[in-house]
Amino acid sequence: MLQNILIAYGLDPQYYQTRPFGSGLINHTWKVTGGDQQFILQRINKKVFKSPLDIAENLHTISVYLSENSPAYVFAAPLPAVDGRLLIESEGEYFRLSPFISNSHTVDFLTQSSQAYEAARQFGKFTFLLRGMDTARLKYPLADFHNLTLRISQFENALVKADKEKIRQGATEIKMAEYDSAIGNVYDDLVNGKRIPLRVIHHDTKINNVLFDEEGKGLAVIDLDTVMPGYFISDVGDMMRTYLSEANEEETDLNKIKVRENFFAAIYAGYMEQMGSVLTNDEKNLFIYAGKFMIYMQAIRFLTDFLNGDVYYPVKYPLHNLERAKNQFRLLESYVAAEPKFANIISQFQNPAAPQHARPVNLL
Numbered sequence: 001m002l003q004n005i006l007i008a009y010g011l012d013p014q015y016y017q018t019r020p021f022g023s024g025l026i027n028h029t030w031k032v033t034g035g036d037q038q039f040i041l042q043r044i045n046k047k048v049f050k051s052p053l054d055i056a057e058n059l060h061t062i063s064v065y066l067s068e069n070s071p072a073y074v075f076a077a078p079l080p081a082v083d084g085r086l087l088i089e090s091e092g093e094y095f096r097l098s099p100f101i102s103n104s105h106t107v108d109f110l111t112q113s114s115q116a117y118e119a120a121r122q123f124g125k126f127t128f129l130l131r132g133m134d135t136a137r138l139k140y141p142l143a144d145f146h147n148l149t150l151r152i153s154q155f156e157n158a159l160v161k162a163d164k165e166k167i168r169q170g171a172t173e174i175k176m177a178e179y180d181s182a183i184g185n186v187y188d189d190l191v192n193g194k195r196i197p198l199r200v201i202h203h204d205t206k207i208n209n210v211l212f213d214e215e216g217k218g219l220a221v222i223d224l225d226t227v228m229p230g231y232f233i234s235d236v237g238d239m240m241r242t243y244l245s246e247a248n249e250e251e252t253d254l255n256k257i258k259v260r261e262n263f264f265a266a267i268y269a270g271y272m273e274q275m276g277s278v279l280t281n282d283e284k285n286l287f288i289y290a291g292k293f294m295i296y297m298q299a300i301r302f303l304t305d306f307l308n309g310d311v312y313y314p315v316k317y318p319l320h321n322l323e324r325a326k327n328q329f330r331l332l333e334s335y336v337a338a339e340p341k342f343a344n345i346i347s348q349f350q351n352p353a354a355p356q357h358a359r360p361v362n363l364l
């Protein structure tokens, strides 16, 4: 099947090698290599993305906007096939080909806070460059993706339907989900009160969605399926969720889950360097909340999938989604405990009178 796709893009399968690439949970990705040419080929998960054409349209709209307004910006938009289509359907599956940005690489783990700074700068820059675009021009490939109110009600429905054994196995996490539901109330208030604006948001800011150059400087953001209108707390929050702890969401030894304050400072510095002049005061006041919002949402998404019988996230063993939920609740606990320190870091950044040596930039 992949051969037909290559042909649709004018690539002769005889001369191109196709190898699995990356570690995403949702789409399938391959790297296509032939001579000195390199591409990224992806099969879009149609169970998740019911309308892949919306993704193609969004990326096209954004690509045109960026090439007019910020021509030097590296945007890895999908390439048109020989007949001009931006998405190829084959046997009911959708594929697309994008350029592979040369001399770039991704990382799966952050070892230095400078990586968090670079990544946050890249995600901030993306939203910054698109600040003048009317978000109404974009489609919602995943409506309600980060709608916490909905995620909480999906959790509640799963709880009603789940079998007794699962409820017993997940009892502690179910209690935690209920205990932390105040995080949902803050979200309800800010959405209902229209307190923060919709912006063009990436919605999947984990570290392997950033391309780095050979010197470790950020080059571009990738994995653009979930680019759509949203709130900045999604992007900042998912960086907190995925950069602060050295151990990632797959770690089952909960003692290894600890937030690193210097990585928080790095996310703040990188994102605000780009977005500091754009965010409203209400948004700035939600910077710390952003982390709680995303960590809590991911915890209940894993827990909900466990209760539903693992219908969304691929699992390697029966309690995998429950283990992931445990991991995220531990991260939430560690995050909440560090909040006073985060507040201190932000106030040091905001106080230009602070002596240079006392400013958290030294932590980077």
Ligand code: GN1
Pocket (backbone or CB within 6 Å): 023, 024, 025, 026, 027, 048, 204, 223, 226, 249, 298
């Ligand atoms: C999914 O496929 P991947 O790994 O980029 C999920 C994210 C979750 C993440 C958790 C469309 O992203 O929301 O944060 O798994 N994407 C979708 O690992 O559900």
Ligand code: MG
Pocket (backbone or CB within 6 Å): 024, 026, 204, 223
């Ligand atoms: Mg993704």
